[in-house]
Amino acid sequence: PMRTPKSLKIAETQARFIAVDWESLGYNITRCHTFNVTICYSYQRAATNQSSRLSLANQSGRASGCLEMDPKAPRHVVGDLPPNTNVSLKMILTNPEGRKESDETIIQTQEDVPGPVPGEFVRATPSEDKITLQWKEPLEPNGVITQYEISYSGVQSFDPSVVLLRPPLLVSLPWNSSVHSFTQLQPGTTYQFQIRASTSKGFGLPSTLNVTTNISAPTLEEYEGSEASLNETASTITVLLKPAQAKGAPVSAYQIVVRELSPHRARREAGVAGECFREPVSFQNAASTGLPFYFAAELPPRNLQEPMAFTVGDNKTYQGFWNAPLAPRKNYNIYFQAVSRVEKESKTQCLKLAFKGATEEPEVVPDPAKQTDQVVKIAGISSAVLVFIVLVLLAFLLLKKRRSYYSYSYYLKLAKKRKDAIGTTRQEMTHMVNSMDRSYAEQNTLHAEEPLSVGFMDTHTFSNRLPNEPLVPTAVLGGPLCSCYTDENHTAAAAENSRLLDIPRYHCEGTESPYQTGQLHPAIRVADLLQHINLMKTSDSYGFKEEYESFFEGQSASWDAAKKEQNRTKNRYGNIIAYDHSRVILQPMEDDPSSDYINANYIDVSGDAASSSIGERIWLYRDGYQRPSHYIATQGPVHETVYDFWRMIWQEQSACIVMVTNLVEVGRATSAPAQRLQSVIMSQILQQGDQVKCYKYWPDDAEVYGDFKVTFVEVEPLAEYVVRTFTLERRGFNEVREVKQFHFTGWPDHGVPYHATGLLSFIRRVKISNPPTAGPIVVHCSAGAGRTGCYIVIDIMLDMAEREGVVDIYNCVKALRSRRINMVQTEEQYIFIHDAILEACLCGETAIPVCEFKAAYYDMIRIDSQSNSSHLKDEFQTLNSVTPQPQPEDCSIALLPRNHEKNRFMDNLPPDRCLPFLITIDGESSNYINAALMDSYRQPAAFIVTQHPLPNTVKDFWRLVYDYGCTSIVMLNEIDLAQVKLNITSTFHKISIFTDTNFSCTIHVS
Incomplete structure (x- = not known):
């Protein structure tokens, strides 16, 4: 060509393209009828305030390219260009003889709306009434950032009285802002923030973030003067309790705390705020550890909806806390606390209600005549007690011949070796209260103001008495005698003796007991568990069959939500569905109010469960070492509820899923290696009898369920169970959670494993794997009742046995059935629970870390000088004893x-x-x-x-x-x-x- 066009004309400039034009190309320029026109471009993103530095760091270097143009086209466009960028253009004219290039023309593209603020760089710092947001500029500013706009509104609150912000509020901030605090917010409320940036062309897409403010402690009403103190006796004080005002979360519990004062501590004004007591401490634990305070009572909010009088020291039990009589010669401060708990957060507000001063008692001078009468009475009582002891020993010798070949004394020795005596009894605690002041105790006088009484909790604590204590009749002094006797050695003879005499063990009818629930099933000492199980298995009158049949069967609470027509397909079985009062309520989705339902129930072991039986609520606190709603019992998901299942896992912040069913099961045969292997070999034959027990709700790689993404990480297959690890993500949330599924494969439907060893190992593995800050453990089988109930009862009872030295299987099952229908479905499962706990108590944890094996081995073979036996020999003897002989x-x-x-x-x-x-x-x-x-x-x-x-x-x-x-x-x-x-x-x-x-x-x- 002779030359290129004299000038490259810019016809139009936009944010992402440039339209160019040039003069007419005649023969005098092209010198050939065959020629090509090419437009070449190059650019580097223009520098624009601070965002340019980030852009250059991410997109360093120049981008270039060439486009063949049609000379006859009316419009020539160079597209796919970045906004607000200097673009260099030149034209190349080519014919078969050569080429000519034009001079470069530089033109800047226009600005565009910016990209979104990067969500991974948005940080939120919440407090009770304020949220501070921090963010970074968009990765693609597409121009000069002129301002930021943040909209926010409340979407939900733990406190139903909170009025949510509607419509959203807007905040505009200058271009150089990167942090802002939002104040005057409601505690315990989730706010949705949307932040977006703007250029001269307008706002870009927003980034969304949900943030929840911290809950506040409830507000307690102040008392005027001595308004809180209503009445005093030598061992009690009656105070006025007023309900608290919730702030951000409903009040979960009210607590009355008693703090003992040293004799030199001056009395202070009641009604001023005092220190709060975060960790609950029972009277027994305070006495054994030397703490100066204890929790006398815990009241559910429903019991304190208006001001009421409460007597501190009334010797009753409230939610598992014993309200012990106050020592007359001690000084006490009485505190009142209100607690709000939500998920992992707990806030407490406290108030000092009253001061209880020591009571001066006149010295009692014994009358010599009366003293002589007392000597005669003591001699008579001693003779009667001696005769009774002789009768008990004779009964014991007679019954000993009827015992099985198991050596009970051997098991008792092992139990004593493994655990020291744990705690003391209610009566011992009462005596300790009454004798705290040494000078007062020396009077050897038991005052009428310090009564002893027996309640439901006595059936748990009698068995914790130290070994060599005498047989003590427990009575209410100054009231009707309670026909409740406890042998502190509590061997099998006492249990059998009571059975022979047709007297229910620990059956009390004293009117002082605060809970009149009829004949209650007492807790059983771990040391007595073997004998109890043997008796229950061999008894002709009252055994496991009769005990299991005494449970209420069927529906015991309303389940209106589960029965709604739109929820019927969410239930695997029509007769195993969720009670209303304990069901897990999912956060509803927009325009679908029925989406809050899932067939799952909280299994609450905190003592604040909604139960129809007072006795059950008392028992539930016995597992106080577990937090509220520590378990969720649910069915095996069906296809329609897989998304709901993962919604529940996310909402409840659960880290562990316990699965005690297989996806497909055959019949009811017990699990064993032969069945597991043959089920693989003969799978084609067995398919016709298969029953689908659970839908496969987890992926083999990665899968999206609604707005959740579940990604498989790893699997650990073991002989009797499988551990799978997943990550769980939710759209719009900058959080990746780890969820572990523990799948026990050796448990048949309605049946039981042949032995409990594998299940006990499985339970220990779950327990050590569940983070302390995680939400409830989700447990499911097929229906979420039989095997699920067994697992939860065994787990709770193992904790109870370890902490308290007793187990209360009957009342545990009864309590679980108040939360979900027919938990523990068969007598066979009920017996298996007993056998499993017995094996755990007798054998303990036998696994030894490899690094410790050498030292452990030498310790096990060492001969005990007192027993002339080694631990290895004892353990082998235990193994032979717990192994059932084939029939x-x-x-x-x-x-x-x-x-x-x-x-x-x-x-x-x-x-x-x-x-x-x-x-x-x-x-x-x-x-x-x-x-x-x-x-x-x-x-x-x-x-x-x-x-x-x-x-x-x-x-x-x-x-x-x-x-x-x-x-x-x-x-x-x-x-x-x-x-x-x-x-x-x-x-x-x-x-x-x-x-x-x-x-x-x-x-x-x-």
Whole structure:
């Protein structure tokens, strides 16, 4: 060409494209009828205030390219350009003889709306009434940022009285802002913030963030003067309690705290704010640890809706806290607390209500005549007690002959070795209260103002008495006698004696007991558990069958939400659905009020559960070492509820899912290695009888459920359970949570595992894996009642046994059934709970870390000088004792007449549940062989244990090796190796089933 066009004209400039034009290209310029026009461009993002530095850091260097243009087109556009950027353009004219380039023309594209503020750089710092936001500029400013706009509104609140902000409020901020505080907000309220930036072209897309303010402590009403103190006696003080005003969250509980003052501490004015007591301490724990304060009572909010009088020291129990009588010669401050709890947050406001001063008692001078009468009375009482003790010993000797071969004294010795005496009893505590002042105690006088009474909690604490204490009748002094006697040694003789006399153990009718709930089932000492289970299994009058049948069966509370038509498809079974008072309420989705339902219930062990039985509420606190709603019991998800299930996991901040069902189950046979292996081998045969018990609600890789993304991380398969780890994310939230699923695979529907060892190991694994700050543990089977109830009861009772030395299985099941229908569904499951807890208490945790094994081993083989036995020997004796002996019905196949000749020893037969049935057909030979499948640590049915083959079972032996793909045989007995090889070789060639198969097997002889 002669030249390029004289000037490259800019026809139009926009944010992301430039339209160009040029003069007409005639022959005098192109010098050829065939020519091409190319527009080349290059650019680097223009510098614009602070955002340019971030952009240049992320997009360093120049971008360039060339576009072929149609010379005849009316418009020539260079597109896909960045906004607010200097673009260099030049035109190239080319014909077959050469090319000419024009001069560069530089033009800046226009600004555009900015990109969103990066959500990962938005940080929120909440307090009770303020939220401070920090952010960074958009990664794509697309121009000069002129301002930021933040809108915010309340979306939900823990406090139903809070009025949410509607419509959203707007805040405009200058371009150089990166932090702003929003004040005058409501406590315990979730606010939705939307932040967006603006250029001269307008606002870009917003970034959304939800932030919840902290809850505030409830507000307690002040008292005027001595208004709070209403009345005093030597051992009590009556105070006025006023309800608190909630701030950001409903009041969860009211607490009355008693603080003992030293004799030199001056009396202070009542009604001024005092220090708050965060951790609840019972009277018993305070006495044993030397703390100067204890919680006398905890009241649910529904019991204090208007001012009421309360007596401190009335000797009753409130939510598990004993309101012990006050010592007359002690000074006390009485505090009143209101507590609000929401998820992981708890706030407490406290007030000192009153001062209780010491009461001066006149010295009691005994009358000599009366003193003589007392000596006579004491002699008579002593004689009666002596006769009673002799009768008890005689009964014990007679009944001892009827005991099973288990050595109870041996178990008791083990229990004493494992745990020291835990706590003391109510009566001991009362005596401690009444004798705190030494000078007062020396008078040896029990005042009428200090009564002893028995309530429901006594049935738990009597059994914690120290071993060598005498038999003490518990009575209400100055009131009716309570026919409740406790033997402090509490051996099986006492239990059987009460049974022989047809007297319910610990049955009290004293009117001083605050809870009149009829005949209650008492807690059982761990040391007495073996004897109790043996009695319940062998009793002809009242055993496990009668005890289980005493539970209320069926619906015991309303379930209106579950029965709604729109929720019917969310229930796997129509008769196992969620009660209204304890159901998990999901945050409803927009325009779908029924989306708050899921078939799940909180299992509350805090003592504030809504229960129809006072006795149940008392028991629930007994597991006070667990926090409120520590469990959620739910069904195995159906297809329609998978999204709801993950919504619940996110909402409740759960970190652990316990699954005690399989996705598909066959019949009701008990689980064992044989069943697990054969279910794989014969899967095609069994499919017709399969029942879907749970929908597979987790992914194998990653999957999106609504606005949740669940990503598989890792799996740890073990013989009896599987641990899967996932990450859980939610759209719009800058948080990634880890969720672990613990899947126990060895529990049949409506049945029980053959032994509890694997389940106990499973429970320990869940317990150590659940973070202390996590939400409830979600437990499900198929219906969320039978196996789910068993798991929760065992977990709670193991904690109770460890902390208190007693278990209360009956009342635990009863309490769970008040939260969800028919928890623990069969008598067999109820008995299994007892057996599992007994095994845990007798055997304890036997796993030893590898690094500690050497030291542990030497400690176990060391001979105890007192018992002349080693811990290893004791542990082996325990193992033999807890291992059930096979019964004929357990080995029915081995005992068939046609199989007798296949057993080397008739006292060493494989149980039916562990048999590896032979699959390869060999004439009329049966499918039986004397062998058993055994689990390894990680793999079910990893080993086959068998007898040395008999001459008539060698063929069966090789069928076994072939059918189960065995590649190694380990022989541990001594035998002529040459003879073994001869028999193997000769027999091998006689079996036609192997002739066309390449088969390799290694024999290891030890």
